[in-house]
Amino acid sequence: MKEAIEKITAELEELKCATRKEVEEARVRFLGRKGEVTALFEQFRTVAPEQKREFGKKLNELKQAVTARIEALKDSVEESVSASGPSEDLTMPGDPFPLGSRHPVSIVREQIVDIFRKFGYDVAEGPEIEDDYHVFEALNFPQNHPARDMQDTFFVSTGHVNPLLLRTHTSSVQVREMESKSLPIRVICPGRVFRNEAISARAHCIFHQVEGLYIDKGVTFADLKQAILLFAREMFGSDTQIRMRPSYFPFTEPSSEVDVSCNICHGKGCNICKGTGWLEILGCGMVDPNVLEASGIDSKVYSGFAFGMGIERIAMLKWQVNDLRHYFENDMRFLREFDTATEV
């Protein structure tokens, strides 16, 4: 046994390893289940009792020496690996990392906002949970006015004079702007709105709007018409025509609904424009003097126009999507189609 211990001790000094694999092999050779040191521990059982003390000590020292040497070899191998540079080729292409894409509603909202920014409009946002005053009262919808039924409302709290509700349009943000900003005002208000409507291919209880407001001295209907025409041409193409039809909103007088010439059939008539050659895109009008006065603006000095459009509607026309619900269902197959979405 003495010779065996000396032999291993000598071998240990000679031991050299160049790789992690060789270190592991050495570990197995000495300390593994069938290793040389392990075998000596087996033999130790047969050692004469009077020698047990001496050999026991030697064996333990041997085991410690082997373990320490293996650890030292492992460290030196690792150092030389890192000193000789990384073992992997860092110029190899990485694993593909799928990129997300923007939601089609966000793409169109940003496009609309960018167009109006170019015209000099600021962007304003406001609360989605609003009070009756900002959604209706200040916009010339008196209590019990039948026009309130045009926008079926989700109420959050009822029973008091100014109940809380989910805003049915972002015109409420325009009221907040009129209350708080100095004139002239030129602002667009993008945001999410809510209406208590049955969900169908053409209607949803949640959708998005961009509304705009321009108030200054001497603003006329001609300015409104020009702003809408320029917007329509930026959005749908430079040969786009607009058509204005008389309409009614409590907060504008006169009021109008605007159609653009169908950019799919170019006026010939197709199933998107239902054979008419025209597509409805927004509502607008001259701000009613009552609305200006309610927010403390002198309607004898100032006038203005306002307009509002549904983002999903514009997006449907732009990409010829025939069911509004696609925009809310987060079906990846639908959303992926907009990965590289660009101008029509």
Ligand code: PHE
């Ligand atoms: N607020 C109207 C709506 O949501 C749209 C609109 C805005 C109409 C401004 C005219 C002027 O239906």
